[in-house]
Amino acid sequence: MPTSKPGCPYGVHRVIEPEWVLPQAAWKVDNSPVIWDNEILIDVSTLNIDAASFKQIVSTAKPGATPGEVKEHVAETVLDIVSRRGKMHNPVTGSGGMLLGRVKEFGPKAPRRGAKEGDFVATLVSLSLTPLKVDKIKEVHLDKDQVDIEGTAVLFESGPFAVIPPDFRKTLALAVLDVAGAPAQVARLVGKGDTVVVLGAGGKSGLISLAVAREKVGPDGKVIAVAHSEASTERAKRLGVSDIVLSADARDATGTMMAVLKANGGKKADITINCVSVPGTEMASILCTRDRGKVYFFSMATSFTAAALGAEGVGADVELIIGNGYAENHAEIALDLLRRNKALRAILEEMFPGE
Numbered sequence: 431m432p433t434s435k436p437g438c439p440y441g442v443h444r445v446i447e448p449e450w451v452l453p454q455a456a457w458k459v460d461n462s463p464v465i466w467d468n469e470i471l472i473d474v475s476t477l478n479i480d481a482a483s484f485k486q487i488v489s490t491a492k493p494g495a496t497p498g499e500v501k502e503h504v505a506e507t508v509l510d511i512v513s514r515r516g517k518m519h520n521p522v523t524g525s526g527g528m529l530l531g532r533v534k535e536f537g538p539k540a541p542r543r544g545a546k547e548g549d550f551v552a553t554l555v556s557l558s559l560t561p562l563k564v565d566k567i568k569e570v571h572l573d574k575d576q577v578d579i580e581g582t583a584v585l586f587e588s589g590p591f592a593v594i595p596p597d598f599r600k601t602l603a604l605a606v607l608d609v610a611g612a613p614a615q616v617a618r619l620v621g622k623g624d625t626v627v628v629l630g631a632g633g634k635s636g637l638i639s640l641a642v643a644r645e646k647v648g649p650d651g652k653v654i655a656v657a658h659s660e661a662s663t664e665r666a667k668r669l670g671v672s673d674i675v676l677s678a679d680a681r682d683a684t685g686t687m688m689a690v691l692k693a694n695g696g697k698k699a700d701i702t703i704n705c706v707s708v709p710g711t712e713m714a715s716i717l718c719t720r721d722r723g724k725v726y727f728f729s730m731a732t733s734f735t736a737a738a739l740g741a742e743g744v745g746a747d748v749e750l751i752i753g754n755g756y757a758e759n760h761a762e763i764a765l766d767l768l769r770r771n772k773a774l775r776a777i778l779e780e781m782f783p784g785e
């Protein structure tokens with residue numbers, strides 16, 4: 431039963447410490463599964479941990495750990511963070527992720543957004559602000575950055591969510607919706623005839639960004655994929671939308687720039703999209719971009735100071751854009767992209783098998 435207490439639309443009533451901040455900025459939130467009048471209670475089945483956060487947690491497993499031990503380490507870390515903060519808000523990366531679950535209960539004033547009790551939904555707000563209670567970790571999927579759990583989460587009145595559409599498997603929809611901000615914003619930023627560089631091009635958001643960039647630049651534009659390992663480079667090639675596919679370590683700023691210049695007749699990009707999951711790639715993005723061009727930092731591992739001071743340091747007059755996780759209709763935009771790009775969908779289906 432919900433309490434009759436009127437809640438703040440942004441969930442400030444759940445903040446425990448420090449006082450008066452919004453839930454994202456809070457160190458700790460109240461994760462009690464008794465909802466206020468404007469909240470939604472969700473029975474959680476899977477956490478989709480943000481890629482930068484998941485990678486950081488995995489990197490702190492003991493050296494030489496077996497996959498089983500790494501899974502155990504991830505499970506312990508998730509339980510530890512959630513028990514201390516009431517939310518899966520990685521204190522190192524500051525990022526969260528999102529979740530999949532069934533709607534258990536709507537408060538009387540909660541927006542239903544076309545959903546009913548029992549529907550499977552993916553939340554479109556970050557786990558870094560979502561009150562979460564984990565009762566049990568069932569499975570850790572190292573290849574998908576996902577963790578199956580038993581537990582509950584609370585969505586605030588202002589928190590969008592999407593009902594999983596019948597033509598998508600839940601695991602795939604969850605993965606795609608996690609990065610739904612990227613396709614919507616890349617579509618707004620890229621114009622006809624642009625040269626676009628995508629860093630982290632063979633990952634989830636990278637492949638999606640490549641596909642959108644191809645649609646927007648048209649026949650006179652150019653799409654340059656900069657992937658990393660052999661496997662992700664192969665995925666970027668298989669997608670078949672890029673004029674050039676390279677592999678580079680984006681932490682090597684000048685090396686990455688030189689590779690792009692060499693492959694592109696000495697020219698830099700009009701816009702660079704950063705979809706890398708590790709820190710230290712701000713300068714590769716900036717150095718690959720022409721003066722008065724744009725750099726879109728979708729990566730959660732981006733440092734504002736490294737980007738702003740780094741651009742200043744090399745005299746690069748580029749527009750630095752932060753990837754907002756939310757854009758109007760971003761869920762529909764992301765799912766529709768997969769519906770019309772069969773190659774993209776096939777690759778992502780392979781990357782995210784499961785129910």
Ligand SMILES: NC(=O)c1ccc[n+]([C@@H]2O[C@H](COP(=O)([O-])OP(=O)(O)OC[C@H]3O[C@@H](n4cnc5c(N)ncnc54)[C@H](OP(=O)(O)O)[C@@H]3O)[C@@H](O)[C@H]2O)c1
Binds near residue numbers: 480681707756
């Ligand atoms: N702004 C937002 O709202 C939002 C929402 C969700 C996620 N994100 C962020 O977006 C980024 C990408 O997320 P994702 O889900 O697409 O992750 P992903 O599927 O894991 O892709 C990350 C890519 O980064 C590449 N990479 C790793 N180290 C690299 C290096 N040193 N040099 C070049 N590339 C490297 C990986 O290539 P290999 O596999 O070959 O190493 C991988 O293809 C993450 O930082 C994530 O936190 C942002």
